[in-house]
Amino acid sequence: MEHWLVPPLKVAIEAGTPLLLASLGELYTERSGVLNLGIEGMMLMGALSGFIVALITGNPWLGLLSAMIVGGLMGALHAFVCISLHANQVISGLALSMLGVGLSGFIGKRFVGIPLKATFGVSPIPLLNKIPILGSILFEHNVIVYISYILAIILWLILHRTKMGIMIKAVGENPAAADAAGVDVYKVRYVCTIFGGVMAGAAGAYLSLAHIPMWVENMTAGRGWIAVAIVVFATWDPLRALLGSYLFGGVEALQYWLQPWGIDPSLLGTLPYIATILVLVIIGSSKRLRRAMSAPSALCKPYIREEKVV
């Protein structure tokens, strides 16, 4: 018999995976000093292009790949506008979000409601799924979920244990100092921003190829915004982002269980944002936490080498 804990936690992971993928990417983007509020739009474009390619080719992997490319291209556009042209990151991000919503709705009209056969189905990992309780919670999912586990750990390692991580953090904290230390600030920011787009695209593909294998207009339903919130909630740390994603994934799943009891799902939908504000309040109230966990100092600030006039 299944333990009573298994179904809710399993669903939390399932629903949390797109949040995790998107927030891991956004986390790296923000660590390098670029805010990308276009996640929602990038996820939608990823979901749609993944769906179309998988539908045509019959191969979900090609779908995933094309979603990542589309996300990466949108990330590159954001990078170009914000990094090379020094434009306002908030405005560029919001514009990309709206662009993604509109464009995917327009292109996707013909694909609404078509069932998809080429999906990422559940493939339990042999032996590991026999571990009592944990086995079925963690190891009875589709492949992308497993990849996301590994990715979270690798991204944590890179950020905290490698020179690349120091470079990214340096660029996000003090680009002038990083520049003087010989780090190519623009390159690091470009790579991180494009990576963020790729991850958002993958998160979208997870939705349309595994989670709900079809195309529905606006199917991300605000998950891109939750991913941005998770980055803050996780105080820019990949492993805490993992925790946050599953927590908020669980909240999402909870909506369906609590609805029959008369609890409005919109009310539950506000929980991630309330939790994020709470985290900000807690960090803000302690000087030590602020030093250790606050946002990258150069977030949202374009870098231009100083030039004195007089």
Add this chain to the structure above:
Amino acid sequence: MKGIIRSFLLTPPEKSSLLNIPRGEVVVKMQGITKRFPGVTANDHVDFELRAGEIHALLGENGAGKTTLMNILYGLYRPDEGEIYVGNRRVKIGSPKDAIKLGIAMVHQHFKLIESLTVAENIALCIEEYKFFSHIQDVKKNIGELSEKYGLRIDPDARVWQLSAGEKQRVEILKALIRRAKILILDEPTSVLTPPEKRELFKILRRMAEEGCGIVFITHKLHEVMEVSDRVTVLRKGRVVATLQTSETNPKQLAKLMLGKEIPLRPITHTASLTYKEAPILEVRNLYVLNDRGSLAVKGVSFEVFAGEIFGIAGVSGNGQRELIEAITGLRKVKLGNIILMGEEVTNRTPKDIIERGVAFIPEDRLNMGIAQDLSISENLILKKYRYTPFSGHLFLNLDHINKWVDKLIKEYNIITPSSRLPAGVLSGGNIQRLILARELSGNPKLIVASNPTRGLDVAATNFVRSLLIEQKKRGVAVLLVSEDLEELLMLADRIAVIFEGKFMGVLPTSKADVNRIGLMMAGIEMAKVRS
């Protein structure tokens, strides 16, 4: 495996040719360097040469183009004209990364360190050879070896924001040492150091020079040139005036070269006849103030400043001066005690209220506290006035009046700028200070609170600031002057208080003050125990 990584770590790339250059040979030659910024030529066909094993001072006033020239060598700026040779090879330096590859290191005046990272992480960042896994342990070991060899004490696990200015500089020098820089540029390195730290720095630089490193030492202090350099190149208004052997010159000659003419310090007359009978403009009673870390920085200070008086506060920085000043200007909460301005209690009032009562503030941190860097010069000049007539009506700014007024101030205070619409942050230090003075003093203040108003300024700007303060004092304004420059206080102040660990060691009239006596008080000995 670790051994391989370590050997990687310490082998410099492609700069082995530089390593072999014997002492005395030319390592850097800059020829005909010209750099223009909008409205100004910062470097005008500058020739500069650095030899291996020498300490070469680059002397000049602020704005003479010293930092610009070195920023070009370090790849931060690109020259409009001119050629650079490093080790006899013509090079193009497009970014600091290129400079680092050529064996050039630069310690900037404002340190380029990432505050939230540790010392070891900051150093790992600059090690080119170290590709991926940062093996912080190896970096730490290297830091340990080098700091022992050169006597640079530093905790590799400390976060940079926890370090003092002197320690941060050590980290910057370690960065140069660890990548075996062959050319080291230091931009005004002594401005943040205490005298013992300065001696230590000079010792390290000597040692590095003996090992064959070519060192460029940017400064505007003549005695430092005499003390530490082998050769000196003097810049004035973007041009090289002379390159001399230090042993064959003297401070007087250098000053003349640097300034173009001799500017005598104006003789100052002290108001000997101050009677202190009228009510004081500022009265501080038994004041207690906390610092950022929440411990007491000002511990029971009381004093009065009268109209027509400059009241000086001497002391080594970090003894509560900042907190005291911020409390008086309303920027910091007072824990206990009273601040009375012209007979009215203003303790813990808002800065706006205090400004409206006629208090002008010349902060120490010009760039961040004195101006809004991204706002234009003209917007900065009306920052304290825009909300009053005739600068604005009920709804709109009165631009006609503002422009006229701004032009007048720019002329009157000699702010050198091509346009009043430029962001104030692009001005040089001296011009920023002129802007701040123009804004603060044009409001006809009753009390001026000034904190190290001449720090980092060249002789001309320093004289300008000092004469303005004296002029204000003669007009009957009360001036509270905090300065780490004792000579400045002896020159300007009517009375000098010495602060140590948040307490006044004593207050004495300048006529009875001498350097030794104040020096002892600055070290924490109370006036009563100091025999003159």
